[in-house]
Amino acid sequence: MPTMDEHYRAPVVPLPSARRTRAGEQETDPGGWAELHVHSAFSWLQGAVQPHELVAEAARLGITVLAVTDRDGLYGARRLAEAAKAAGIGTVYGAELTLDDSELGAPVVLARDLEGYRRLSAQISAAQLAGSKGAPRYDLAQLSAAAGDGHWAVLPGCPGPDFDRADVGAVAHRLQRLVEVFGPCVYGELVDHHLPEASVAMDVMAVAARRTGCPVIATGAVHYAAPRQARLAQALAALRRREDLEHAAGHLMPAPTAHLRSCDEMQQVLARHPGVLEATVEVGHTLVIDLDELRPELPGFPTPRGYTENTY
Structure with a gap:
């Protein structure tokens, strides 16, 4: 396995140009994009738009698969289903x-099928009842049992504010x-928000995933449509x-x-990580x-004699 220094000395792959078919025609779309990490307005004060607004922008961009992954809830599921079907x-x-465990951060759990959806809904409900308003308490043993037979896919999601995304050892430890x-x-999970540290963080995640044997996909960690x-x-x-924009700026x-x-x-974002775009789209379609x-x-x-639930 190459060291981080060897990784950075590798030649830089140029940004991709339009691919060409045998007939010489340009081909730039390998089958649409699958966005698997998205917050809607149902992530209270974290997402900015409603599911139908996300769907409208996704349709405009040619996105073929769209997830909504709100914080500690499936609140937007029905609205996503209705808008996306149309x-x-x-x-x-x-x-x-x-999660209470700071090493685990806030992972994104995606349902692979309806059984996975039921299990995720049950785990969230149990955590909300066990915790307090705005502070659910998950049982890691129960989460582990629910994930045990392949009904979920899990992304690292957003690390804590003090987590060093440039430390390959720390990132690998979190994945493990x-x-x-x-x-x-x-x-x-590779995420690029076009900030100065993003390129290094993506390289570190790719190396950490190889060390831990995890396959790699990419997301936009989306918080608004446009x-x-x-x-x-x-x-x-x-x-x-609870601050104004000036005081919260940092x-x-x-x-x-x-x-x-x-x-x-x-x-273009994934040009230096060949195969990740195709892997993401493939995983997205399986979900x-x-x-x-x-x-x-x-x-x-229970209803009195002579009544149905509706009449009672």
């Missing part, structure tokens, strides 16, 4: 879990801890800190880059769920 976009459902809890369903909504996202983040994302991107844009197939089985409510 737009012909595949839907992925998941949530970013706030996630594998210990969730099993072999953990993926390395760049024009970045200011709204900053205002919400400041409100979450804690806000400095660039309007946490938005949805097209496949062509992601090709698509039709929520209309979910048939809730609610318990009956």
